[in-house]
Amino acid sequence: MQACNLTASALACRRGDRVLFRGLEISLTAGSACQVAGPNGIGKTSLLRMMAGLLRPLAGSIDRTGAIALLDERPALDPQLPLSHALGFWAGLDGVKSGMHEICTGRAGLDHLLDVPVRFLSTGQRKRAALARMLGQQAPIWLLDEPLNGLDRDGINLVETLVAEHCEAGGIALVASHQPVALPNASTIKLSEFTA
Amino acid sequence: MIGKLLIRDLAILLPGGRRGGSLLPLLFFLSVAMLYPFAVGPDAQLLGRTGGGVIWVAALLAAILPLDRLVAPDLELGVFDQLALRGISEEFAIAVKMVAHWLSFAPLLLLATLPAAALLGLDGATLEIVLLGLLAGTPGLAAIGTSIAALTATLRGGAALSGLMLIPLAVPILIFGAGSLSRPDLSGIALTAAISLLLVAIAPFAGGAAIRAAREG
Structure with a gap:
């Protein structure tokens, strides 16, 4: 896995008129996992979108080395397409080899769903599909926004295993979740300590 | 990469496509x-004189x-x-x-201009100018339409609003495009093409910029 690094210093976030948090420091190096914890509305999603470069921070700076994969509540898969084709679009963009593509869908437990149009999938199945998309991307930095939402017990285990393997292979995982996630050697950031 | 994106967008937009892309714009244009002849009466001379302009208005609305x-x-x-995460x-x-967007409506529209011209009784020379003008003007219509679709994407009732926003912006294309019908040379078409390019x-x-603004909102 390529060298990766994710740091944020003196980060502040504003949504609308409210400053959600300020003075946040994050420093993640290869192989480290971090859980962002906190109640609803505290700014977990905004933090992840900032780290991904999709939102501008109010103050502070973010330094990234390495490609970023983002898993959020929107799977970015065409609802009308069969799952294999919808995933195939991203696999094509990411340059995933065909063998690797099958491994990703297999790991996510989607083998029996490949012909089913995405709009017929359940919430948990869509989350698994997004996981398969992210696996194929092979990005060293994973940003997971509420990855456990909608998943069954098996799915939760799967996410925890995948994140552990990813970090073991030298990747970075930043996981935002309001529920406990079992991540080995993970640091925890409580956003409530940084509220403005 | 550009090919993969284009193929996906075309699969969505072409008639019979995935998001209910249909022949509707085309049928609207033809209808x-x-x-028009039912409304103004069977005066062949009047139809021949005004038909080109009607085709232009219909094309603009169909877009x-x-x-x-x-x-x-x-x-x-x-x-x-x-996509942004992938650079x-x-x-x-x-x-x-x-x-x-242009590929999904313009070529079909140009084809449909042939039966439309027959319905309006346009002569060959007028039809040629209308076709050339539409060829020059439709890229501009596609450009306006795409920027407006991006601007209104997060708004409720964005579809109706985008129609209203497109009309004033498309007026220059309409003036030069339909205006080329009453000129002896092709200067009107050249101006239409210039506006389209811009x-x-x-x-x-x-x-x-509209997409990025929508993220912040």
Whole structure:
């Protein structure tokens, strides 16, 4: 896995008129996992979108080395397409080899769903599909926004295993979740300590 | 990469496509050309003189119909976010959408101009100028339509609004495009093409900025 690094210093976030948090420091190096914890509305999603470069921070700076994969509540898969084709679009963009593509869908437990149009999938199945998309991307930095939402017990285990393997292979995982996630050697950031 | 994006957008937009892309704009265009003679009466001379302008108005209105499928669904699905993470800028994605939008309606519209011209009794010379003018003007219509679709993507009732926003912006294309019918040379078509080029150059940047603004909102 390529060298990766994710740091944020003196980060502040504003949504609308409210400053959600300020003075946040994050420093993640290869192989480290971090859980962002906190109640609803505290700014977990905004933090992840900032780290991904999709939102501008109010103050502070973010330094990234390495490609970023983002898993959020929107799977970015065409609802009308069969799952294999919808995933195939991203696999094509990411340059995933065909063998690797099958491994990703297999790991996510989607083998029996490949012909089913995405709009017929359940919430948990869509989350698994997004996981398969992210696996194929092979990005060293994973940003997971509420990855456990909608998943069954098996799915939760799967996410925890995948994140552990990813970090073991030298990747970075930043996981935002309001529920406990079992991540080995993970640091925890409580956003409530940084509220403005 | 550009090919993969274009193929996906075309699969969505072409008639029979995935987001209910249909022949509707085309049928709308033809039905205007069919209704007009009923409304003004069977005066062949009058129809021949005004028919070209009617085709232009119908084409402009038909270009509005697919706008609600163009950008809003992808924004909602998070496709632009995922593309941005892969280093594909919003400007690039919008530029590809503009090309796909043009390909999905303009060639069919030009084909449908032939039966429309027959319905309105246009002569060969007029038909030729209308076709050339539409060829020059439709890229501009696609450019305006794509930027407006991006601007209104997050708004409720964006589809109706985009129609209203497109009309004033499309007036220059209409003036020069339909105006070329009453000129002895092709200068009107050249001006239409010039405006189209300008709009095509601006649209990706306007649309890209709109997508980024939608993220902050």
